[in-house]
Amino acid sequence: MEVIILYGPYLLISGCVFGFFMAWGIGANDVANAMGPSVGAKALTLSQAILVACIFEFAGAYLAGGEVTSTIRKGIIDPALLADSPELLVFGMMSSLLAAGVWLIVASFKGWPVSTTHSIVGAIVGFAAVGISADSVNWPKVGSIASSWVVSPLLAGIISFLIFKSVQNLILNTKNPFDNAKKYVPGYIFLVGFIISMVTMLKGLKHVGLTLNFQESFTYSVLVGIGIALIGSLVLRRVENTYEQRGDVVFDGVEKVFGVLMVFTACAMAFAHGSNDVANAVGPLAAIVNVVQSGGEVTSHSTMPWWILLLGGVGIVSGLAMLGYRVIETVGKNITELTPSRGFAAVLAAAATVVLGSGTGLPLSTTHTLVGAVLGVGLARGISAIDLGVVGKIIISWLITLPVGAGLSILFFFSLKGVFS
Amino acid sequence: MRSTITDIIKKSPFGPIQAHMIVSKASVEELINFLQFAIDLNWDEAVQSRKLISELENQADALKAETRGLLTKSIFLAVPREDILDLIKLADDIPNTVKDISGLMIGRQMEIPKQIASSFLLFAKEAAAITDAAAEAVDYIDELFQFSFGGNAAIKMQQLIEKLNSLENKNDHSEITLRAELFAIEKDFPPINIVFLYDIINKIGELSDRAEQVGHRISLIASR
Numbered sequence: 055m056e057v058i059i060l061y062g063p064y065l066l067i068s069g070c071v072f073g074f075f076m077a078w079g080i081g082a083n084d085v086a087n088a089m090g091p092s093v094g095a096k097a098l099t100l101s102q103a104i105l106v107a108c109i110f111e112f113a114g115a116y117l118a119g120g121e122v123t124s125t126i127r128k129g130i131i132d133p134a135l136l137a138d139s140p141e142l143l144v145f146g147m148m149s150s151l152l153a154a155g156v157w158l159i160v161a162s163f164k165g166w167p168v169s170t171t172h173s174i175v176g177a178i179v180g181f182a183a184v185g186i187s188a189d190s191v192n193w194p195k196v197g198s199i200a201s202s203w204v205v206s207p208l209l210a211g212i213i214s215f216l217i218f219k220s221v222q223n224l225i226l227n228t229k230n231p232f233d234n235a236k237k238y239v240p241g242y243i244f245l246v247g248f249i250i251s252m253v254t255m256l257k258g259l260k261h262v263g264l265t266l267n268f269q270e271s272f273t274y275s276v277l278v279g280i281g282i283a284l285i286g287s288l289v290l291r292r293v294e295n296t297y298e299q300r301g302d303v304v305f306d307g308v309e310k311v312f313g314v315l316m317v318f319t320a321c322a323m324a325f326a327h328g329s330n331d332v333a334n335a336v337g338p339l340a341a342i343v344n345v346v347q348s349g350g351e352v353t354s355h356s357t358m359p360w361w362i363l364l365l366g367g368v369g370i371v372s373g374l375a376m377l378g379y380r381v382i383e384t385v386g387k388n389i390t391e392l393t394p395s396r397g398f399a400a401v402l403a404a405a406a407t408v409v410l411g412s413g414t415g416l417p418l419s420t421t422h423t424l425v426g427a428v429l430g431v432g433l434a435r436g437i438s439a440i441d442l443g444v445v446g447k448i449i450i451s452w453l454i455t456l457p458v459g460a461g462l463s464i465l466f467f468f469s470l471k472g473v474f475s
Numbered sequence: 476m477r478s479t480i481t482d483i484i485k486k487s488p489f490g491p492i493q494a495h496m497i498v499s500k501a502s503v504e505e506l507i508n509f510l511q512f513a514i515d516l517n518w519d520e521a522v523q524s525r526k527l528i529s530e531l532e533n534q535a536d537a538l539k540a541e542t543r544g545l546l547t548k549s550i551f552l553a554v555p556r557e558d559i560l561d562l563i564k565l566a567d568d569i570p571n572t573v574k575d576i577s578g579l580m581i582g583r584q585m586e587i588p589k590q591i592a593s594s595f596l597l598f599a600k601e602a603a604a605i606t607d608a609a610a611e612a613v614d615y616i617d618e619l620f621q622f623s624f625g626g627n628a629a630i631k632m633q634q635l636i637e638k639l640n641s642l643e644n645k646n647d648h649s650e651i652t653l654r655a656e657l658f659a660i661e662k663d664f665p666p667i668n669i670v671f672l673y674d675i676i677n678k679i680g681e682l683s684d685r686a687e688q689v690g691h692r693i694s695l696i697a698s699r
Contacts, residue, residue: 087480167479227625309621381478388481393621421479428483435553438487438620443549444479 065144066346072151073339073362074369076174079155080331081373083162083381084170085111087421088327089320090385095397096300097316100386104379106317107324111374112367114328114412115336118254119363121415122330125195126337129415130175131182133341135190140345142186145470146463147338149185150177153462154334157455167448169419173459174334175199180460181467202416203452206407207426214403214430217242221395222434225308232295235311239290240283242398246318247282249406250325251275253413282318289314303390312394319398322405327420328370329412336366392428396436400427422448488545488552488559489616492566495538496610496689499569502531503606503682506573510599513580514592525577528570535570539563553620554696562692566613568685569606576678583671590660594653598676601646602683608639609686612693619697632697639690646683650676 089103098106136143154173161168175196182191225234255271266274293314295307305313340362347359392400404420404427411418425448432440505528512521542563546556579585587595612635615628622628653676661669 087478090478090480167482222623222625226621226623229627231622231626306621385478385481389484391484391487395621425479425483428480432551432553435623437484438489438553439485439545440551441483441485441547441549442551443547444483446549447482448479 062346065148066343069144069148069151069339069342069346070365072148072155073335073342074365076151076155076170076335076338077332077366077369078373078376079158080170080335081111081370081375082377083158083373084331084420085324085327085370085374085378086381086385087424088323089382091389091392091397091401091424092316092320092323093382093386094389095313095316095392095394096303096305096390097313097394097397098320100379100383103320103382103386104374106321107374107378108371110321110324111328111332111370114325114330115332115367115370116328116363118325118329118409118412119332119336122333122412122417123337123340123363125199125415125417126174126178126333127341127344129195130178130192130199131186131190132192136186141474142471144342144345145474146178146181146185146467147341149181149463149466149470150174151335151338152466153177153180153459157459157462161451161455166451166454167421167425167444168451168455169203169422170331170334171417171419172203172452172455174338175417176456176459177463178338179456181463184460184464185467185471199416202411202418203422206411206416206418206423207429209410210403210407210423210427211430211433213406214399214427215434217403218396218399218431218434218436221399226395232307232311235308236290236293239311239315240287242315242402243286243318244279244283246279246315246322246402246405248275248279250322250409251278253409254329256413286314286318303393305394309394312398316394316398316401319401319405322409323401326405326408326412328367330408330418331420332363332366332370333417335369336362339365391437391439396431399436400424400431403427403430485550486545487620488542489613489620491538491541491545492559492563493613493616495535495542495563495566496613498531498535498538499566499686500603500606500610502528502535502570502573503603505531506576507596507599507603509577509580510587510596513585514587514596516586518581518584521577521581525581528574528577532570532574535567539567558692558696562613562689562696565685565688565692569682569689572678572682572685576675579671579678580675583668585668585671585675587672588657588660588664591653591656594649594656595676598646598649598653599679601642601649602679602686605639605642605646605683606686608635608642609689609693611635612639612690616693616696624697629697632694636690636694639687643683643687646680650680 085107089107092098093100093103133143154170154177157173158168158170179191179196224238225231228234252271252275255266255274290311293307293310298305298310343359343362404424407423408418408420425444429440431437505524509521509524509528512524546559552559612632615632615635618628619632657672
């Protein structure tokens with residue numbers, strides 16, 4: 055308690071710095087996987103992708119990021135158990151941010167497929183289980199989070215497989231693919247708008263002060279979907295069945311139609327990423343800010359200050375603007391094999407899965423979910439060659455990230471504790 | 476900078492196969508030039524032409540290696556790996572056979588009797604046309620793949636294969652004519668020369684066969 059009152063402002067400022075650093079890292083590196091496919095498929099130019107990412111990452115974080123943030127903040131460990139020693143929660147969350155940040159830098163440097171989410175969850179569980187007590191960890195919740203890491207890539211894979219199969223049957227394998235593409239693509243656009251707004255309205259809008267029941271959410275989401283599909287149809291009207299050179303790839307009419315669709319799925323993906331991944335930076339920070347501002351009182355019911363999300367959003371956007379655009383460019387250049395008709399299926403499936411996770415408060419790995427979705431399209435024979443070796447690398451990175459994240463955060467936790475006592 | 480998403484999506488093995496087929500096509504076209512030089516007994520030019528054929532064969536080998544390099548164990552492919560390996564193996568026979576033909580003819584300074592020269596050249600040109608058609612089918616894999624092996628793309632591929640078959644039929648008849656013409660005059664030439672001439676005809680026939688097999692392999696890939 056005394057520590058909080060004595061060093062409160064310092065803890066607050068360093069917490070903000072660490073949280074901002076984490077958000078910056080997400081923007082610099084993680085966003086590239088979410089936006090890369092759209093740039094690679096030439097659906098968006100680099101600058102358009104950055105603009106889309108800035109707007110929709112922020113919107114996703116603000117409108118649909120509440121549930122995941124609260125899971126990270128108070129779902130993994132029970133703050134009530136720390137009522138007597140609130141400074142431990144502050145140290146622990148600071149250590150977690152530092153540990154995840156350091157591990158992510160090392161991993162991106164080495165090119166390992168490590169997830170931001172896995173790092174932060176591992177770090178929080180680590181400091182809580184070792185630094186406080188094993189009982190302070192909400193193990194059933196941790197179990198459901200860990201199983202969601204297996205389920206989400208699988209689910210995304212199944213969805214993308216089904217979406218691409220439907221594309222094959224309705225559009226590609228028909229006598230007149232171009233006309234059928236124009237006919238059915240607005241339907242997919244509707245689906246994008248509907249899924250995203252449905253999950254957001256059902257789960258995310260409480261903290262904005264809007265509570266809708268299922269019936270209302272459904273009705274409004276259908277309306278949003280129709281509205282977006284209408285906008286899409288207007289754009290589609292101008293697409294002609296001619297060849298067009300984009301970079302080093304020649305697009306025919308069908309791919310141009312899917313290119314329009316992919317602009318919408320790219321927005322959805324940025325929204326989904328924002329709703330899930332911003333919490334990794336903002337959740338721990340919110341816990342720190344709550345304790346410090348209340349002068350050492352651990353309150354699990356307090357509301358989250360609006361400026362924390364803003365800090366997270368600004369962090370992501372600045373990471374994106376300073377370094378992320380180069381990563382997106384590289385990713386985009388290397389995956390030209392993923393044409394819009396394939397890319398949209400993968401991205402839509404991933405976005406839907408991630409947004410679903412955000413709605414239920416499960417912190418997922420956006421990248422791993424997207425990998426599952428790409429595999430789904432591959433199994434439907436949509437991609438000529440995919441490397442299954444990556445799946446093995448991802449499983450190894452799961453097995454390594456959790457203990458390393460935990461170990462690092464335990465180390466930082468005891469160091470901070472030593473410094474301040 | 477690497478990323479998980481770029482790691483998972485690999486280059487299509489069809490890219491180098493298509494490039495290989497373009498090289499094969501160029502090699503068979505050069506063979507026509509070579510044969511013309513041989514008919515004209517212009518051995519200086521023929522040697523130059525043979526050099527070009529050798530270079531093309533080297534390029535083809537490199538592309539074959541590149542294709543195989545893309546087919547590592549952990550790769551999951553939209554079409555069976557065996558089909559792709561067979562395809563590149565068949566395709567690679569084309570530049571090899573062209574090199575064999577030109578090598579043999581240079582080595583023995585083989586003369587082609589004036590009486591059969593025009594039938595001989597026609598026969599070789601038809602083999603080139605078949606290679607051309609096979610290359611067209613291989614080039615069409617992209618469209619086939621884009622439309623998921625169905626719809627109009629599959630119909631167009633079937634048409635390309637039919638064209639290939641009819642060219643091959645025509646070529647079989649030309650071979651019979653050419654052999655008959657050679658048979659009629661063979662008594663007037665040294666027997667060893669005639670034996671080698673038949674061998675060259677066999678090898679040119681092999682070229683057409685290989686090109687036709689490439690086409691059939693593609694249609695098999697297309698129908699899966």
